[in-house]
Amino acid sequence: PDDTIDGTNTAYIHNVSLANGIYYFHIKAGDRAGNWSDVNHYRIQVDTKPPDVPVSFSISHPDQSKWYTANIPSLSWTASCDDASGLAGYSYLIDKKSNTIPNDTIKGADVSYVHNVPLTNGIYYFHVKARDHAGNWSNANHYKIQVDAKSPDIPVIFSSSHPDPSKWYAANVPSITWNTSCDDVSGLAGYSYWLDENSWTIPDDTIDGTNTAYIHNVSLANGTYYFHIKASDHAGNWSNANHYKIQVDTQPPTTHVIYSISHPDPNKWYAANTPSLMWNTSSDDASGLAGYSYQLDENSGTIPDDLIEGTNTAYIHNVSLVDGIYYFHIKARDYAGNWSNASHYKIKIQQADKIPVLSVRQPSKQIRTVTVTVNNSPIRSGPGETYPVITKVSDGIQLILIDDSKKWYYQVKLPDNSIGWILYINCQW
Known part of the structure; x- marks a missing residue:
């Protein structure tokens, strides 16, 4: 300092704010005789600017808007710059609040942190701030961490x-x-x-x-x-x-081949009136055979209902049937509910004591009247009558007399309109 006395106080305040930097305060003392002491120098370092705010990022949770299964977050941040006093270190923590400010205790100067205690599922925030050697703290940086280590429920x-x-x-x-x-x-x-x-x-x-x-x-x-x-x-x-x-299984079972020991030929008449039916087992390569629906009636094209009667391949109609023509119908179902086409079997029943027995006396050329005997009851017909002559015998059975101009003959007409047999009578006039 120069040799001008500035005062006698022992304190000094520099009322003009100093810019950041290093300064020196110099002082010496003078007595009334004009003697000056040696100079003393005092260094003053000024840093009023805080470090840069650290910028956080994460390799375990790289996108703050997304969820991650990792529950041990790994964080890093950019090194804060301080051009004056220099960086002293960082304070940081993890919690569930979005705006927490870490305390003013430096935890270290490293720029990474691994939270080694697994976090439960939820949203967390990592907070970090930097301090310089002048004690200035930067603003805090906040980084969102979303943790979900639990799987969704299994769909039912x-x-x-x-x-x-x-x-x-x-x-x-x-x-x-x-x-x-x-x-x-x-x-x-x-x-x-x-x-x-x-x-x-x-x-x-x-x-x-x-x-x-x-x-x-x-x-x-x-x-x-x-x-x-x-x-x-x-x-x-x-x-x-x-x-x-x-x-x-969209394929129905196979259809059946029906046969009968009581009525082996569907085109013939039998006296048995409790028919016994059998059929081959239907095959189904997918779901398998569930059973059969069957029915016996007098209609040739009946389709059985969709109720399973059983799985046996035989049926005996234990109630005696009256004379006539019947049909046995059957279809098969598999376990997918597919029904086969229906199969039909004709059954013709005629008791032996009701079949007319025909006999005839062979006429000569001079005889103009023919006598036909049916069950010992004579039926007379002659050339003077209108042809054909139809005579009912019993239970729908009819006797038909036909003339072809050269000979007469009788036909037995049965209830299903089929011809049972023909008795020829030769008559020449």
Whole structure:
């Protein structure tokens, strides 16, 4: 300092703010005789500017808007710059508040931090601030960390086309639905699903959509299939896969060949009036044979109802039938509900004591009257009558007299309009 006395006080305040930098305060003392002491120098370092705010990033949670399964976050940040006093270190912490300011205790000068205690599912924030050697603290930086290590619930599968996985169905375009999987952390992202013939396929990790329904629009061949599905959340967690069995059979069983030991020839009459029927076993290569529906009546084209009567391949009608023509009808059903076409078998019943016995006296050329005996009862017909002469014998059986100008003959007409036999009577006039 110069040799001018500035005062006698022992304190000095520099009332003009100093810019950042290094300064020196110099002082010497003078007595009344004009003597000056040696000079003393005092260094003053001024830094009023805080360090740069650290910028945080994370290799475990690189996108703050996304969820991650990692629950041990790894954080890094840019080194804060301080041109004056220089960087002293950082203070940081993790909590669930978005705007926490770390305390003023330096935890270190490293620019990375791994939180070695696993975090529970939820949203967290990493907060960091920097301090320089002058004690200036930067503003805090906040980094969002979203943790979800829990998988969504496993979807529960249903089907309107195949409601019971243990049963077969004729539907070959399966319709599948499932409940919405719950994920109360990051939320449900979608589903991956697949249909094939393997029971334990795991769908890939590509989301196929967020709908809870699927229709396989390509018709399936007969066989057993499985629908597989798993759910993903927004953190990338996948649920375990669920599997649903689908059994398809659109092919009806084979039709039957019917035969009878009581009425072996459908075109012949038999006295047996409690018919015994049998048929070959229907085959079904998919769901298998469930049983048969059958019926006996007097109509040739009856289709049995859709109620299974049993699985036996034989039937005896234990109630005696009256004379006439009957039909046995049968169809088969498989376990998918497919019915075969119906097969029909003709049964002709005529008791022996009701069949007319015809006899005739051979006329000569001079005889103009013919006598035909039916069951010992004479029926007379002659050339003077109108032809043909039709005479009812019994139970619908008719005797028809026909003239072809050269000879007469009788026909026995049975109830089904068929001809039982013909008795020829030669008469020349």
